[in-house]
Amino acid sequence: MREGTKVDYVIEMNHITKQFGDFKANDDITLQVKKGEIHALLGENGAGKSTLMSVLFGLYQPEGGQIKLNGKEVKINNPNDANDLGIGMVHQHFKLVHNFTVLESIVLGRETIRHGFLKMDEARKKIMELSERYKFKIDPDAYISDITVGMQQRVEILKMLYCDNDILIFDEPTAVLTPQEIEELMKVMKQLVEEGKSIIFITHKLNEIKAVANRCTVLRKGRYIGTIDVAETSKEAMSEMMVGRKVSFIVEKGRQKLGDVALEVKDLVMKSKTSGKNAVNHVSFQARKGEILCIAGIDGNGQSELVYGITGMAPLDGGQVFMNGKEITQESIRQKCKDGMAHIPEDRHKDGLVLDFTLQENLVLQTYYEKRFQSHGFIRFDKIHTYAEELIKQFDIRSSQGAVSQARGMSGGNQQKAIIARELDRNPEVVVAVQPVRGLDVGAIEYIHKQLVRQRDEGKAVLLVSLELDEVMNVSDRILVMYEGEIVADVVPGEVTVEELGLYMAGAKRSVGNEA
Amino acid sequence: MKRKKLFQGEGIVNFSSSLMAIIAGLLFGLIILLISNPSQAWNGFMMIIQGGFTDGISGIGNVLYTATPIIMTGLSVGFAFKTGLFNIGASGQFTMGAFAAVLVGVKMTFLPAGLHWVVALIAAMAAGAVWGFVPGLLKACLNVNEVISSIMMNYIGMYGVNMAIQEFCYDQVKNQSLPVAAGANLPRAGLDKLFPGTNLNTGILIAVIFAVIVYIVLNKTTFGYELKACGQNPSASKYAGINAKRNVILSMVIAGALAGLGGALLYLANSGRYLQVLDVIAAEGFNGIAVALLGLSNPIGILFAGLFIGHITVGGYNMQLFDFVPEVIDMIIAAIIYCGALSLLFKEMIHKFQQKRTKKSAANGKGDK
Numbered sequence: 001m002r003e004g005t006k007v008d009y010v011i012e013m014n015h016i017t018k019q020f021g022d023f024k025a026n027d028d029i030t031l032q033v034k035k036g037e038i039h040a041l042l043g044e045n046g047a048g049k050s051t052l053m054s055v056l057f058g059l060y061q062p063e064g065g066q067i068k069l070n071g072k073e074v075k076i077n078n079p080n081d082a083n084d085l086g087i088g089m090v091h092q093h094f095k096l097v098h099n100f101t102v103l104e105s106i107v108l109g110r111e112t113i114r115h116g117f118l119k120m121d122e123a124r125k126k127i128m129e130l131s132e133r134y135k136f137k138i139d140p141d142a143y144i145s146d147i148t149v150g151m152q153q154r155v156e157i158l159k160m161l162y163c164d165n166d167i168l169i170f171d172e173p174t175a176v177l178t179p180q181e182i183e184e185l186m187k188v189m190k191q192l193v194e195e196g197k198s199i200i201f202i203t204h205k206l207n208e209i210k211a212v213a214n215r216c217t218v219l220r221k222g223r224y225i226g227t228i229d230v231a232e233t234s235k236e237a238m239s240e241m242m243v244g245r246k247v248s249f250i251v252e253k254g255r256q257k258l259g260d261v262a263l264e265v266k267d268l269v270m271k272s273k274t275s276g277k278n279a280v281n282h283v284s285f286q287a288r289k290g291e292i293l294c295i296a297g298i299d300g301n302g303q304s305e306l307v308y309g310i311t312g313m314a315p316l317d318g319g320q321v322f323m324n325g326k327e328i329t330q331e332s333i334r335q336k337c338k339d340g341m342a343h344i345p346e347d348r349h350k351d352g353l354v355l356d357f358t359l360q361e362n363l364v365l366q367t368y369y370e371k372r373f374q375s376h377g378f379i380r381f382d383k384i385h386t387y388a389e390e391l392i393k394q395f396d397i398r399s400s401q402g403a404v405s406q407a408r409g410m411s412g413g414n415q416q417k418a419i420i421a422r423e424l425d426r427n428p429e430v431v432v433a434v435q436p437v438r439g440l441d442v443g444a445i446e447y448i449h450k451q452l453v454r455q456r457d458e459g460k461a462v463l464l465v466s467l468e469l470d471e472v473m474n475v476s477d478r479i480l481v482m483y484e485g486e487i488v489a490d491v492v493p494g495e496v497t498v499e500e501l502g503l504y505m506a507g508a509k510r511s512v513g514n515e516a
Numbered sequence: 517m518k519r520k521k522l523f524q525g526e527g528i529v530n531f532s533s534s535l536m537a538i539i540a541g542l543l544f545g546l547i548i549l550l551i552s553n554p555s556q557a558w559n560g561f562m563m564i565i566q567g568g569f570t571d572g573i574s575g576i577g578n579v580l581y582t583a584t585p586i587i588m589t590g591l592s593v594g595f596a597f598k599t600g601l602f603n604i605g606a607s608g609q610f611t612m613g614a615f616a617a618v619l620v621g622v623k624m625t626f627l628p629a630g631l632h633w634v635v636a637l638i639a640a641m642a643a644g645a646v647w648g649f650v651p652g653l654l655k656a657c658l659n660v661n662e663v664i665s666s667i668m669m670n671y672i673g674m675y676g677v678n679m680a681i682q683e684f685c686y687d688q689v690k691n692q693s694l695p696v697a698a699g700a701n702l703p704r705a706g707l708d709k710l711f712p713g714t715n716l717n718t719g720i721l722i723a724v725i726f727a728v729i730v731y732i733v734l735n736k737t738t739f740g741y742e743l744k745a746c747g748q749n750p751s752a753s754k755y756a757g758i759n760a761k762r763n764v765i766l767s768m769v770i771a772g773a774l775a776g777l778g779g780a781l782l783y784l785a786n787s788g789r790y791l792q793v794l795d796v797i798a799a800e801g802f803n804g805i806a807v808a809l810l811g812l813s814n815p816i817g818i819l820f821a822g823l824f825i826g827h828i829t830v831g832g833y834n835m836q837l838f839d840f841v842p843e844v845i846d847m848i849i850a851a852i853i854y855c856g857a858l859s860l861l862f863k864e865m866i867h868k869f870q871q872k873r874t875k876k877s878a879a880n881g882k883g884d885k
Contacts, residue, residue: 313755334757343755351755356748361741365756374738 008071010035010198011056011087011167016065018051023400025051026062029224031200031217033167038189038199040209040230042242043219044441046398046411049202050092052219053169056200057089058082088160089169094152096144102151103127103140106159123162130161134188150181157188168192169200174208175439179298179469179502186212204242204441206235207470218242243443251449251474254457259289262324262461263310263430269318270305270485279305281485282319287430287461292452294476295465298505302485303465304346307434310463311343312336313351323430337366340429344419344436346465348412352419355408359399360388362407363422395421396447413444420451431455434465449475469498483507530812533862537810538824541852548844556838563838564845567831575830577711580720581785583826585610587723588778589804590822591730592644592771594813596662598734599767600747605651605666606775607801608673609644613776614783614798615677616643618791621696621784622685629699636700637722637780644776645769647673652768656761662768670797678793686793693783693791701786715787722781724819726774731815743767775801806853825849 011033018026026048033039043049054060056067058076066073069085076082082089096105107123124140131138136154144152153173160168170189174182189199189212201213209216209230216233218225218241225241240246263286270280280302287293295303308314310321312333320329328336345351353362364373364384373384388403397417399405407415416436423431433452437445452475456462466472472479473493481489481504489496489504489511503509545564549557563570568579589606596603603609617640620632627635647669654660685694702717710716734740745753746763753760778800783789807825811817832845 332757332759333754334759337757345755350749350751352752354745354749354752357745365745365752368741369738377737377739379736379738379741 008035009033009068010070011200012066012068012071013052013056014066014068016052016055016062016067018048018055018060018062024222026055027222027224028065029219029222031224032227033198033200034215035198036193036196037214038193038201038212040213040216041200041202041219042204042206042209042216042238044204044242044443045413045439046221047219047242048222049219050171051222053089053171053200053202056082057087057169083163083165086164086166087169088163088165088167090153090156090160090171090173092171092173092175094156096152096155098145099143101141101143102138102147102155105144105155106162108159110163127158127162130158134161134191136188150177150184153177153181153185166196167198167200169202171202172204172439173201174203174205182208206238206442209238210235220244239442242441251446251453253453256456256477257290257459259459260324261286261322262289263287263463264322265306265310265319266322267319268306268309268316268321270302270309270314271317272305272485277485278317279485280309283482283485283487284319285480285487285490287463289459289461290456291477292456292462292464292475294472294479295463295482296469296472296479296501296505297467297482299467301482303482304434305485306482307343307346307432307463307465311341311432334366337426340427342423342426342428342431344416344423344431344433346434346438348415348419353407353415355406357407358404359392359397359407359410359418360384360403362418363388363391363403365422367426391418391421391425394425397421413440416440416444416448420448424451424455428455429460431460431462432465433462435467436464437468437471469501472501473498481505483510487512529863529866530814530817532866534810534812534817534821536862536865537855537858538852540855540858541848544851544855545844545848548847549840552844553839556840560835560838560840560844563835564828564831564848566834567827567829570831570834573711574713575834577707577714577716578830579823579826580711581715581717581787581826582829583822584719584723585778585782585800586803586807586825587727587819587822588781589775589800590807590811590818591723591727591804591815592648592775592778593804593808594811594815594818595730595734595774596648596767596771597808597813598747599743599763600750601652601655601662601764601767601771603648603651603666603768603771603775604663604805605647605669605801606771606778606804607798608666608670609647609772609775610779610801610804611670611673611677611798612647612779613640613644613773614779614791615680615693616640616776617700617780617784618693618696619680619685621700622694625697625699627699632697632699633702633784636696636784637777640776640780641773642776644779645773647776648768648770648772649765652765655768656764670801674795674797677791678795681791681793687790690790691793695790696784698786700784702781702784715785717785719781719785722777723822726777727815727819730774734815739766775804778804803849806849809853 009032013029013031016026016029017024029048029052031052041049051060055062056076058078058081067076068074074085076085097108103120103124106127112119112123127140136158138151138154138158144155173185177185193199203209213230215227216230216238217227218238220242266284268280268283269278272279283306295306297303309316312331316329320327322328323339323341328339349355367373368379373380385403391397392403395417398414399410436448452462452464464476476493479491479493480487481501483505484507546557546561549560568575589610592606592609593603617636620636620639624632624635650669651662651665654665655662681693687694702719704717707716707718708714734744742758742763745758746760750760783791803825807818807821811821828848829845832842835844836842
């Protein structure tokens with residue numbers, strides 16, 4: 001790139017406006033990406049990042065503005081146009097065919113054909129070369145359904161590279177990855193720009209922007225806030241631009257007042273669904289009132305199964321669960337609910353919400369049958385509406401049509417807020433929260449952590465399952481590390497370093513033995 | 517202003533998408549008519565469109581009579597569908613209900629006239645409910661796909677009823693069931709006077725009442741809330757502590773009862789229709805699927821969809837005047853359903869149209885100022 005008075009941009013999106021009905025998802029947004037840079041696109045959920053990228057990718061047609069590629073104005077009518085222009089995208093939710101092999105998935109849509117038959121040899125060669133170059137260690141004949149999420153992402157990346165795309169869009173690529181995978185992804189991204197590709201990196205994680213991005217464009221509520229040089233700007237300044245106010249990264253907690261044991265798990269066993277091993281192998285622990293007990297560990301070490309066992313979402317293969325001294329092992333989910341167990345589920349779309357219901361219907365998912373919301377079997381919609389309005393105000397849940405908006409149309413952060421509002425308003429004894437801030441922006445994370453700490457300060461027991469070390473270290477009072485279905489460490493955040501925690505998580509160290 | 521809001525409501529969008537499916541289906545029918553007999557095609561087509569209206573008041577009565585059973589099977593399929601179940605077994609439930617009603621009508625002559633038909637209807641609902649219960653139970657407890665088990669129940673129902681007719685209430689000469697006692701027929705309540713020359717009776721009123729009841733149950737009660745939650749997201753309803761198994765069974769039982777009642781309403785009409793001993797699965801069940809799809813599983817929508825299908829079915833009979841076979845109507849219904857599957861596409865088109873309109877009116881508004 002020559003340095004001159006005029007900077008050359010690979011992509012220029014000038015004054016883009018995109019409307020949905022009366023709602024302006026993008027309002028006069030400008031994004032200019034230089035060749036060979038990683039350009040971060042930062043914004044809260046619902047700030048319009050995905051809409052802007054969908055416009056670039058040809059999924060939406062903007063009402064106003066122009067797109068320039070290498071200085072020439074282009075019209076992108078559909079993703080095929082985008083592809084022809086060398087624009088590729090790794091979507092947040094991968095678009096892969098599960099019963100295809102890696103090789104088949106990559107060449108899908110661009111099959112090499114001879115005499116009407118598939119000719120995979122060349123494709124295989126090219127893909128293996130690419131895989132080698134970026135140290136992807138990919139098995140071209142493995143089925144998509146059998147490989148890890150991290151590997152699936154590599155397949156998506158290879159797909160872009162296979163099509164010789166020069167402009168690569170990564171839509172929240174780290175949301176589903178483990179810390180190690182994130183690090184490797186960052187390396188790959190750096191290597192890609194060194195080879196002359198340009199990357200647009202959509203995220204709301206400031207650490208990652210600091211780590212890889214050159215410049216960063218910030219959006220807030222559909223508007224363009226500014227473009228900054230990452231190296232010269234502090235994390236605090238960036239988050240202020242993004243949220244529109246100062247955000248504290250330190251979770252403020254009051255002095256701990258430990259009470260009685262609220263939740264006790266004894267010798268819990270959950271068999272794995274896929275292998276013959278125990279996903280949760282004779283786990284015992286106690287969580288006391290007024291403490292945030294964190295279950296840390298790398299994804300897939302039995303945390304999900306443990307929570308399913310405690311909350312009753314899956315049958316136990318052994319062991320007992322007590323709440324406030326009362327055995328609840330065999331109780332129905334509804335009874336556990338009544339006894340005061342709140343569950344913020346790992347998968348908010350699958351378990352947490354009925355997406356086609358309205359927000360207000362979702363807010364009474366566990367309480368619709370209570371006297372206050374029904375009389376003689378008829379739902380009292382007026383009461384539900386007032387109740388929902390109250391929660392919406394109290395928990396600041398934002399949506400296009402208030403209480404009657406469809407849950408499906410709400411942003412991830414607000415969906416999560418709705419779940420949290422519903423769970424915490426029931427005044428629970430024990431709060432089980434599984435990755436409650438996954439995929440959320442700093443503003444929402446701060447808010448949700450505050451809510452959890454408030455529960456703790458009010459003398460509730462909070463069981464927090466987290467994969468993110470920052471969260472583990474900042475929020476919890478005590479940390480249990482799970483490795484291969486067993487608890488391998490029981491530590492206190494102040495007395496353990498992140499490195500040490502990493503060793504426990506990787507199974508290289510162990511301080512708690514099997515309880516015989 | 518209000519009119520505009522109405523125009524933009526989701527309900528009206530759904531309605532217009534169904535309407536477009538109907539228009540597309542009818543055009544397809546016209547093409548078939550043109551191919552089979554070009555000279556009479558237009559006359560035949562007008563017959564279909566006019567449907568029951570061709571024969572004046574008696575034609576309308578016939579439409580209502582024809583619509584009654586398919587409204588009930590439509591409600592059955594639609595109700596199960598709201599719970600996420602595809603009740604393809606409406607035919608079997610319908611047949612079982614019809615048989616139970618006829619059996620009560622023939623055998624339990626000791627019942628007083630005012631009570632006889634009521635008991636017959638209840639028996640029909642019970643029989644249909646049993647036929648819905650089995651697939652529901654299998655689905656809830658053993659996770660057997662309800663489509664397969666209810667298809668099997670259709671055959672069991674059909675052959676079982678054929679055997680049972682020959683055993684209990686057989687008219688050997690005509691190879692059909694014996695006529696029911698007069699008291700078992702549905703009261704006419706003066707409807708035959710209102711629509712002279714038809715078989716119309718209170719059946720249509722009962723169907724309308726049940727459509728309203730189903731609507732209220734689905735939309736206003738905690739039970740309906742649970743059913744819809746289970747239908748739209750089984751995992752989340754489990755998470756919320758809703759007893760999904762119980763709801764699956766109940767939903768199938770109610771769907772079965774609705775279809776069974778449809779059978780009773782058809783065969784207790786004193787219309788000269790008797791249960792035939794034939795190895796054919798009742799078409800009313802499958803028409804019910806069509807009605808439910810066209811009505812977008814909304815009970816009120818199903819009511820009107822049933823009336824419409826009744827309307828063009830009567831039109832199909834009239835069309836025979838012009839040398840067409842009434843089966844053309846079945847093809848048109850199939851085409852309508854086919855287009856109904858494209859309702860998403862139609863919806864999209866309507867949304868686009870609305871956007872254009874609002875844009876235009878916004879521009880006009882600016883001009884005024």
